[in-house]
Amino acid sequence: xxxxxxxxxxxxxxxxxxxxxxxxxxxxxxxxxxxxxxxxxxxxxxxxxxxxxxxxxxxxxxxxxxxxxxxxxxxxxxxxxxxxxxxxxxxxxxxxxxxxxxxxxxxxxxxxxxxxxxxxxxxxxxxxxxxxxxxxxxxxxxxxxxxxxxxxxxxxxxxxxxxxxxxxxxxxxxxxxxxxxxxxxxxxxxxxxxxxxxxxxxxxxxxxxxxxxxxxxxxxxxxxxxxxxxxxxxxxxxxxxxxx
Amino acid sequence: xxxxxxxxxxxxxxxxxxxxxxxxxxxxxxxxxxxxxxxxxxxxxxxxxxxxxxxxxxxxxxxxxxxxxxxxxxxxxxxxxxxxxxxxxxxxxxxxxxxxxxxxxxxxxxxxxxxxxxxxxxxxxxxxxxxxxxxxxxxxxxxxxxxxxxxxxxxxxxxxxxxxxxxxxxxxxxxxxxxxxxxxxxxxxxxxxxxxxxxxxxxxxxxxxxxxxxxxxxxxxxxxxxxxxxxxxxxxxxxxxxxx
Amino acid sequence: xxxxxxxxxxxxxxxxxxxxxxxxxxxxxxxxxxxxxxxxxxxxxxxxxxxxxxxxxxxxxxxxxxxxxxxxxxxxxxxxxxxxxxxxxxxxxxxxxxxxxxxxxxxxxxxxxxxxxxxxxxxxxxxxxxxxxxxxxxxxxxxxxxxxxxxxxxxxxxxxxxxxxxxxxxxxxxxxxxxxxxxxxxxxxxxxxxxxxxxxxxxxxxxxxxxxxxxxxxxxxxxxxxxxxxxxxxxxxxxxxxxx
Amino acid sequence: xxxxxxxxxxxxxxxxxxxxxxxxxxxxxxxxxxxxxxxxxxxxxxxxxxxxxxxxxxxxxxxxxxxxxxxxxxxxxxxxxxxxxxxxxxxxxxxxxxxxxxxxxxxxxxxxxxxxxxxxxxxxxxxxxxxxxxxxxxxxxxxxxxxxxxxxxxxxxxxxxxxxxxxxxxxxxxxxxxxxxxxxxxxxxxxxxxxxxxxxxxxxxxxxxxxxxxxxxxxxxxxxxxxxxxxxxxxxxxxxxxxx
Numbered sequence: 015x016x017x018x019x020x021x022x023x024x025x026x027x028x029x030x031x032x033x034x035x036x037x038x039x040x041x042x043x044x045x046x047x048x049x050x051x052x053x054x055x056x057x058x059x060x061x062x063x064x065x066x067x068x069x070x071x072x073x074x075x076x077x078x079x080x081x082x083x084x085x086x087x088x089x090x091x092x093x094x095x096x097x098x099x100x101x102x103x104x105x106x107x108x109x110x111x112x113x114x115x116x117x118x119x120x121x122x123x124x125x126x127x128x129x130x131x132x133x134x135x136x137x138x139x140x141x142x143x144x145x146x147x148x149x150x151x152x153x154x155x156x157x158x159x160x161x162x163x164x165x166x167x168x169x170x171x172x173x174x175x176x177x178x179x180x181x182x183x184x185x186x187x188x189x190x191x192x193x194x195x196x197x198x199x200x201x202x203x204x205x206x207x208x209x210x211x212x213x214x215x216x217x218x219x220x221x222x223x224x225x226x227x228x229x230x231x232x233x234x235x236x237x238x239x240x241x242x243x244x245x246x247x248x249x250x251x252x253x254x255x256x257x258x
Numbered sequence: 259x260x261x262x263x264x265x266x267x268x269x270x271x272x273x274x275x276x277x278x279x280x281x282x283x284x285x286x287x288x289x290x291x292x293x294x295x296x297x298x299x300x301x302x303x304x305x306x307x308x309x310x311x312x313x314x315x316x317x318x319x320x321x322x323x324x325x326x327x328x329x330x331x332x333x334x335x336x337x338x339x340x341x342x343x344x345x346x347x348x349x350x351x352x353x354x355x356x357x358x359x360x361x362x363x364x365x366x367x368x369x370x371x372x373x374x375x376x377x378x379x380x381x382x383x384x385x386x387x388x389x390x391x392x393x394x395x396x397x398x399x400x401x402x403x404x405x406x407x408x409x410x411x412x413x414x415x416x417x418x419x420x421x422x423x424x425x426x427x428x429x430x431x432x433x434x435x436x437x438x439x440x441x442x443x444x445x446x447x448x449x450x451x452x453x454x455x456x457x458x459x460x461x462x463x464x465x466x467x468x469x470x471x472x473x474x475x476x477x478x479x480x481x482x483x484x485x486x487x488x489x490x491x492x493x494x495x496x497x498x499x500x501x502x
Numbered sequence: 503x504x505x506x507x508x509x510x511x512x513x514x515x516x517x518x519x520x521x522x523x524x525x526x527x528x529x530x531x532x533x534x535x536x537x538x539x540x541x542x543x544x545x546x547x548x549x550x551x552x553x554x555x556x557x558x559x560x561x562x563x564x565x566x567x568x569x570x571x572x573x574x575x576x577x578x579x580x581x582x583x584x585x586x587x588x589x590x591x592x593x594x595x596x597x598x599x600x601x602x603x604x605x606x607x608x609x610x611x612x613x614x615x616x617x618x619x620x621x622x623x624x625x626x627x628x629x630x631x632x633x634x635x636x637x638x639x640x641x642x643x644x645x646x647x648x649x650x651x652x653x654x655x656x657x658x659x660x661x662x663x664x665x666x667x668x669x670x671x672x673x674x675x676x677x678x679x680x681x682x683x684x685x686x687x688x689x690x691x692x693x694x695x696x697x698x699x700x701x702x703x704x705x706x707x708x709x710x711x712x713x714x715x716x717x718x719x720x721x722x723x724x725x726x727x728x729x730x731x732x733x734x735x736x737x738x739x740x741x742x743x744x745x746x
Numbered sequence: 747x748x749x750x751x752x753x754x755x756x757x758x759x760x761x762x763x764x765x766x767x768x769x770x771x772x773x774x775x776x777x778x779x780x781x782x783x784x785x786x787x788x789x790x791x792x793x794x795x796x797x798x799x800x801x802x803x804x805x806x807x808x809x810x811x812x813x814x815x816x817x818x819x820x821x822x823x824x825x826x827x828x829x830x831x832x833x834x835x836x837x838x839x840x841x842x843x844x845x846x847x848x849x850x851x852x853x854x855x856x857x858x859x860x861x862x863x864x865x866x867x868x869x870x871x872x873x874x875x876x877x878x879x880x881x882x883x884x885x886x887x888x889x890x891x892x893x894x895x896x897x898x899x900x901x902x903x904x905x906x907x908x909x910x911x912x913x914x915x916x917x918x919x920x921x922x923x924x925x926x927x928x929x930x931x932x933x934x935x936x937x938x939x940x941x942x943x944x945x946x947x948x949x950x951x952x953x954x955x956x957x958x959x960x961x962x963x964x965x966x967x968x969x970x971x972x973x974x975x976x977x978x979x980x981x982x983x984x985x986x987x988x989x990x
Contacts, residue, residue, distance in 0.1 A: 025760060025812075025813070026812060026813045026814060026815055027762070027783075027815035027817075028757060028760035028761075028762060029760075030759070030760060048345065051759075053341075053813055054338070054341035054342045054344065054345040055337065055338050055341045055342075057341065057345065058337070058340075058341040058344070078569055079576070080757075080758060080812070081566055081757070081758045081785055082576065082758060083758055083759035085759075086576050086577045086578075087576075087577065088567070088570065088574050088575075088576060089574045089575060090574075093299065093302070094298070094299050096302075096356070097297075097298035097299045097301065097302040097353065098298045098299075100298065100302070100352040100353050100355070100356050101292065101298035101301065101349045101352055101353060102349070102352070103352050104348040104349045104350065104351045104352020104353065104355065105345045105346070105348045105349040105352065106348065107348045107351070107352065108344040108345055108346070108347050108348020108349065108351065108391060109341065109344045109345060109348065111344070111348065111390075111391055111392075112340070112344050112387070112390035112391055113390075143356070146355075146356035146357075147352060147355055147356055148355075269516060269568075269569070270568060270569045270570060270571050271518070271539075271570075271571035271573075272512075272513060272516035272517075272518055273516075274515070274516060295515075297569055322813055323820070324513075324514060324568070325513070325514045325541055325810055326514060326820065327514050327515035329515075330820050330821045330822075331820075331821060332811070332814065332818050332819075332820060333818045333819060334818075536833065541829075542826070542829035542830045542832065542833035543825065543826050543829045543830075545829070545833065546825070546828075546829040546832070581787065581790070582786070582787050584790075584844070585785075585786035585787045585789065585790040585841065586786045586787075588786065588790070588840040588841045588843070588844050589780065589786040589789065589837045589840055589841060590837070590840070591840050592836040592837045592838065592839045592840020592841065592843065593833045593834070593836045593837040593840065594836065595836045595839070595840065596832040596833055596834070596835050596836020596837065596839065596879060597829065597832050597833060597836065599832070599836065599878075599879055599880075600828070600832050600875070600878035600879055601878075631844070634843075634844035634845075635840060635843055635844055636843075
């Protein structure tokens with residue numbers, strides 16, 4: 015069970031995250047590609063830092079929305095979505111290439127990720143874009159109860175996929191994350207977070223917030239490293255996952 | 259003697275140029291990469307149009323300055339210049355790749371081009387960026403009386419170069435273009451333009467505006483296609499170059 | 503019946519519209535404020551041109567989306583909408599002020615306009631913003647069958663409003679413009695356009711595309727000046743409106 | 747002797763500074779206007795915070811360069827400089843106006859400030875812009891040995907000025923700040939910073955780094971509040987200035 019984290023989210027004079035401390039703790043870095051965060055210099059440093067720690071580099075493409083950090087849905091045609099993804103994959107690969115590296119996977123960011131999980135034509139556009147870029151480049155998407163359907167679509171497109179889960183978020187009965195606006199959406203207890211991580215890793219699923227078992231076969235856990243507590247959380251998850 | 263032209267300079271709702279009409283007349287398309295012009299969708303269409311007409315695709319990277327169309331110098335460290343070039347080469351390649359195409363060369367745009375011709379450390383940063391991206395990807399730069407020095411630097415870096423000349427611009431004794439602010443900087447006579455193109459192609463140089471011969475061995479001529487007269491100019495140059 | 507037109511939509515090196523030719527033909531100029539089009543220099547020139555022709559200057563604020571020309575809805579809180587409108591009103595007023603001018607009205611652009619007509623909380627946020635800027639600054643909004651409701655809300659807020667209609671667009675039974683994606687949405691016949699303008703001016707309404715009479719009391723007609731035909735159209739409307 | 751500080755430098759999801767803690771300690775807030783930092787919502791909150799603490803609101807206009815935080819010089823014509831300043835003054839005033847507030851002064855940011863102090867035509871353009879906006883709106887500029895010359899120009903233009911000094915920076919014999927790239931440019935000792943503040947306030951000048959007395963009559967001291975030490979520094983300066 016690999017750990018992935020969003021990184022490279024600084025921009026110009028603005029710092030975000032503590033990449034230096036998170037990178038040694040994770041397996042996969044979702045690197046911002048300049049459309050919601052990450053200017054070329056930030057991307058260059060993030061790629062170098064990932065390489066130093068042997069961390070896989072994933073593209074983290076977004077709608078073009080610096081002011082909104084890619085969290086706001088912006089209407090696009092499928093062709094436009096393909097173009098903006100190809101642009102960002104290439105841009106990050108350009109910086110990788112100069113360091114003898116290559117992309118390992120693609121994980122859409124924020125509103126683009128939400129939109130593709132809600133709207134099948136957006137998901138098809140995303141898949142078509144990644145497939146046309148490189149046929150063996152996996153698309154990472156959240157695991158839900160529709161994961162078999164998503165895998166079928168990916169097989170049809172001819173694209174490998176990776177399914178990610180969240181250790182610190184409650185799931186509803188559809189296998190969707192409970193909205194942050196609702197109480198109990200984010201686990202506060204360190205133990206609960208570790209338990210959920212272990213449940214995904216060892217049992218292939220979790221209980222929903224209403225108590226129903228969800229079979230959700232995840233390839234990777236998304237973690238956050240924004241503060242000291244978050245870093246401790248990652249270490250605790252790592253320790254629990256590698257135990258016995 | 260190949261003809262190159264700046265293309266793909268539209269952005270969102272704003273149209274610039276008449277790419278459909280220029281593309282069939284040229285050999286090499288310098289495609290804007292989103293930093294001074296060209297959004298991902300424009301780039302996608304420009305790449306497809308180039309492919310349709312068998313035109314080589316060159317990256318046309320710029321300082322990040324949409325409001326100034328990349329014509330204003332912006333101070334950068336060499337590392338920043340490398341990062342912004344790699345970003346843009348990759349971005350355009352991302353769109354090429356989805357269509358089974360690849361970049362044929364790199365020609366810096368506007369102020370970045372001017373700065374690299376004026377400042378050796380900028381030129382070194384540009385060359386280092388292109389070299390680290392792909393060792394056989396040529397950098398196109400204006401031919402001046404310093405062309406041997408430029409070639410030596412490129413050989414040292416291990417980078418192929420292409421030298422470009424202008425048919426419609428007067429040259430000073432340094433082999434630099436006469437500033438547009440000075441009278442006589444831009445040739446108005448169609449005959450003069452064709453003659454200068456032929457002089458570059460057949461005699462390997464031109465006379466400066468003060469009447470001195472300049473040996474300037476060019477690989478490509480930069481042409482413009484902004485209006486009907488410009489299109490006729492390209493056709494006239496093409497005809498003259500292919501005659502006997 | 504005043505004629506209003508969107509102007510000042512160039513940006514940097516990109517030209518849009520033919521403001522020099524349109525300005526003498528209209529009464530009210532909706533001036534882009536930098537968020538979907540119009541950089542500060544373009545705004546400065548547009549304001550000067552309006553003043554030269556005695557044309558009222560209206561702010562044309564938008565979501566911040568240059569790449570999408572403000573035509574794409576972007577989710578905002580009411581506070582954010584107020585902030586972005588105040589920013590743009592002030593910015594345009596700054597340029598007016600230096601020329602001894604002031605804003606005459608506000609007309610939201612594109613997706614922001616659509617959203618406020620579809621969502622009452624957005625309309626309230628827009629009204630609150632304009633009201634807090636200046637209590638006698640009118641908000642221009644499209645006239646629909648809900649115009650009485652809109653006027654009540656404006657009265658409640660304490661804001662004057664102006665209602666605008668379109669001469670070249672078909673109306674549905676709600677008094678909404680027929681979507682451009684549907685056939686017959688845009689009148690092609692010059693006569694039909696003039697007739698509709700006259701109908702709004704003299705009869706206070708139009709027939710919907712399904713043949714029902716719509717009482718739509720408009721203060722201003724929105725016209726376009728993108729090409730020669732459009733300019734002729736404005737002249738024809740002007741002539742018909744001033745006849746007898 | 748008033749204390750001024752750059753504030754409102756967050757942007758979207760990126761936080762910068764600790765405005766809540768700095769605002770109660772200062773007299774004048776230099777508020778970013780969206781071109782190098784500060785989106786409309788950030789500006790709105792900053793203005794409200796200043797009002798809450800009775801702090802004067804100054805516009806802090808910049809070249810349009812988010813990626814470079816306004817620290818990079820960008821070539822502009824005098825007309826363009828006037829337009830971008832008017833735009834930003836107005837934008838901030840728009841947000842002030844909704845809260846019944848108004849601008850108290852203007853202090854150009856970063857590279858624009860440097861450029862106006864180095865190039866007289868830029869300073870003239872800045873002065874012309876502020877003067878055309880409001881004739882009693884003071885321009886704040888760094889005090890140097892040329893302060894009489896600057897005041898003469900301002901008198902000629904008909905513009906009030908405010909001169910600012912720095913407590914934590916060494917001055918050279920021209921009354922310019924010693925470049926940050928040189929050793930000793932920034933005072934590290936808290937005592938030295940307080941002493942320099944007192945020297946400006948009580949003696950009307952400071953000794954240059956080479957030991958020569960500089961008469962530099964400052965109206966305001968620029969302070970920084972980036973971290974806890976900086977906040978303590980402001981408190982120490984305030985205490986020393988109000989002592990006897």
